[in-house]
Amino acid sequence: MKRQEYKISFEPTGRQVYALPGTILLEAAAQAGLILQTPCGGAGKCGKCRLKVVSGMCPPSANCRPTLGETEVAQGYRLACQARIQGDLVVEVPVTSLFESQQQILVQAASMPPGSAKALSPGHSASAETGHPGEMELCPAISKHFVELDMPSQTDARSDVERLRLGLWPLGFDPVGIRLLRLLPELLRRQGFRGTAVVVDGDLVDFEPGDTSSQCYGIAVDIGTTTLVGTLVNLKTGLDMGVEAKINPQTSYGDDVIARIRKCREDAKGLAQLQRVIIGAVNEIVDELVRATGIDRAHIYEIVMAGNTTMQQIVCGIDPSALGELPFVPVFTDAPHLNASDLALDINQCGKVFVFPQIGGFVGGDTVAGIVASRLDRETETVLFVDIGTNGEIVLAHKGQMIATSVAAGPAFEGARISCGMRATNGAIEKVVMDGDLCMNVIGNTRPAGLCGSGLIDTVAELLRLGILDPTGRLRTPDEVPSATAPALRKRLIEQDGHVDFLLAHKTETVSGKPMLLTQRDVRELQLANAAISAGISILLELEGLKPMDLSRVLLAGAFGNFIRRNHARRIGLLPPIPCDRIRFIGNASSLGAKRALLSVAEKQAAAAIARAVRHVDLSLSPDFQTAFSSAMLFPEEDPGKGCEG
Structure with missing residues (x-):
């Protein structure tokens, strides 16, 4: 006898699914194509996946009241990652709980909403938007x-x-x-x-x-922990034909690689589930690119992928469990040989897949691709490459040699584990200036819904500048702040329950109708992420006997890097105290490196040589890392970048 299924309706999307009794509401949402925020990995601790039950029976879970509070529970809010289906339900999905197509995602130097592939005009060269010197060699496989x-x-x-x-x-x-x-x-x-x-x-x-010799295409895919970016390239001309970006659907299982590894280790079907959703997302990117450009998918002959070690192993269907325990060993470092059919990728049935070689530990193919893109391996000066994200990758080039490490910065820079944090999507506060009072830029020019990473850095940097936040990260009380503090800013300091919060927006100004606060705990989360990156940089410099001022340039890679202000990143100690003109944004270097490899066999060979040549530094073995980390938990006493803008 078939078990009874219940109808679950998600408003205001209008989407409906049928689910078995006991199904987690988060899984039903995923079945409906709704990716909810779960930065805690579904542990019921962050409250970011909250849904409101409009009708039907759905008792609160044990975690619900401690996380959401009695008021919201009484209003019908539930944690989607904990609530189990016991009957037909109609639930309301707050926009702040969604990873949806409104997310602002950087593609090279421009942003493009996921779900809207863009066909590029003729004459758009493969290197036109990169900001990097030199042309791409055109000698594809x-x-x-x-x-x-x-x-x-x-x-x-x-x-x-x-x-x-x-x-x-x-x-x-x-x-x-x-x-x-x-x-x-x-x-x-x-x-x-x-x-x-x-x-x-x-x-x-x-x-x-017939003559189809001019119809020869490939796709470069940056497999990020949070975001996927695919670029369709004409392999005859080297021209970009279209770009498509999507949220990595694995975010439903947690916002960092540790959560994904745990899923594979603790769930017998975990690896298969994670691989299935990531391959499905890549195929959706292929579908969008084909639809937008009108090309025949049978004329797409290669996909090049670059991601961190965890993402690359999962997309290949390789268990990443060994990466979750000492000594953090990847299954492969050399690029595996794959056919598109091996991964069920929907391109030419004889198509090939190139997955970037890896360096070691959590320093994966995306870092190698970034080195290929930035030409760091050809540097004769001392240059630091930093990719800021949930997993921060750092590479130091000095005297023709390269050393690399990764740090678990955590997802604070992407808005997770911050009480009012969110991704850089519509409604996110992305820029903050304090001059008499707080002024902000909100993505989409809407009411603020939350604070994204760049806005968080701006806020903390400004509070430090004004003396409202002390170097230990403590928010001062209204009576403790400098006498010159503007009255409007002083009023934003709210004392409650023995601690101080900073009011970013009044309840009448926000999407949720609740006041938006920067809490003391939020500042601590930023300090942890900040200290991880800063300590990683310090250790690499120390290993080479260098000081920050010895750096000729700092190359800031990744989508996040393009939105932060250099002076504010230096003020909080995230970046070394060097002149701003030495800090350069290089965009999505992983995507660009994947494109270089797609267009040239020589670049693939260079990637293999780079992966072997870079010396991997495991910070867990460094006796000085904890000392450097503890020191970096303190914000700089003085602003190292006075007079520096941008």
């Missing part, structure tokens, strides 16, 4: 050649393969696989021995009717 072969005759009875080999001379190719051998007799004769040969890495993989 895929080549297409139109041939007109002599028909077989009594005086010319060569085999079909030898006939093709002569027609493609001097290119040459390896022995033909059995799939094409079975198809070749019909393909050649039906097309009158005229058509386009497709050669991938020296393998003859297809023979297409």
